[in-house]
Amino acid sequence: MASRTITITPPGRLPLPGWRELWEAREVFTRFGIRDLKLRYRQTALGVIWVVLQPLLSAGIFSVVFGQIADLSSDGVPYFVFSFAGMLAWTLFNGIVTRSAPSLVNNQALVSKVFFPRMLVPLSAVLSVLVDFLVAAALMVVLLIAYGINPGWAVLALPGWILLVILLGSGIGLLCSALMVQFRDVAYVVPFAMQTLLYASPLAYSLNSVGENIRWLFDINPLTWILEGFRWSLLGLAQPAPWQMIAAVAVSLGVFVAGTLVFSKMERGFADVI
Numbered sequence: 001m002a003s004r005t006i007t008i009t010p011p012g013r014l015p016l017p018g019w020r021e022l023w024e025a026r027e028v029f030t031r032f033g034i035r036d037l038k039l040r041y042r043q044t045a046l047g048v049i050w051v052v053l054q055p056l057l058s059a060g061i062f063s064v065v066f067g068q069i070a071d072l073s074s075d076g077v078p079y080f081v082f083s084f085a086g087m088l089a090w091t092l093f094n095g096i097v098t099r100s101a102p103s104l105v106n107n108q109a110l111v112s113k114v115f116f117p118r119m120l121v122p123l124s125a126v127l128s129v130l131v132d133f134l135v136a137a138a139l140m141v142v143l144l145i146a147y148g149i150n151p152g153w154a155v156l157a158l159p160g161w162i163l164l165v166i167l168l169g170s171g172i173g174l175l176c177s178a179l180m181v182q183f184r185d186v187a188y189v190v191p192f193a194m195q196t197l198l199y200a201s202p203l204a205y206s207l208n209s210v211g212e213n214i215r216w217l218f219d220i221n222p223l224t225w226i227l228e229g230f231r232w233s234l235l236g237l238a239q240p241a242p243w244q245m246i247a248a249v250a251v252s253l254g255v256f257v258a259g260t261l262v263f264s265k266m267e268r269g270f271a272d273v274i
Helices: 019-024 026-041 049-069 079-100 108-113 125-146 152-182 186-199 215-219 222-235 242-273
Strands: none
Touching: 019 026, 026 125, 049 079, 049 125, 079 125, 079 152, 079 186, 079 222, 125 152, 125 222, 152 186, 152 222, 152 242, 222 242
16 A cells, blocks of 8 residues: 655645645545534434424524514515525524534544644534535425415525525634634634524514614625525525625625635644644
């Protein structure tokens, strides 16, 4: 068996990750993702049913609170389907961030003793979360058929919106995972920030229900653009403004690149401080 030499070189001015190393170690990405799935549902009574049950319960609660009690608009779509479509995008984003953020700390024995591209650890959260998303998406299809909703040609744009959610969540997850190695306070900040963002985004209510005096706060929220795009693709609602679609692409890519650069710059010190 031929030996292989790995040369570790100092980083350049721009701390770009070693894309070749990442590709060659892709099995690590797969292994971490599969292990995450197994650990999450091991010794659970309901197993994968939790993937569907969580967004279903959340959509049901939102339908009662915002649809029945607050009597907010759902743009003519049944409120439960409206809420579930929003939860579909949110659970994908939230799952990637919350699972990738503590991933390095949770695997500190491997990070400190074994050499491999550490970036694969937080990125592997995408694999397990995406499996959950696909299961919940199958239920979304059933709901669309049951309620007779035809999204039309806009559904072809759905993979693009999914990709933007993954890029945005992965960029934030990479940043948080790198920072958590040195600052364990991040473990407390992330859940609080995600909980705040949940209600600060038009997830359980229509953007048309937001007052004009605070509308600008929602217009600068990247999740607003993505949620509007999700509902356009899934429910056939109004197409997002062109500037929102362009901004969603630019911000998602920008956040992912920024998270990658910060992670690569801090990576060399992980083994010493973790």
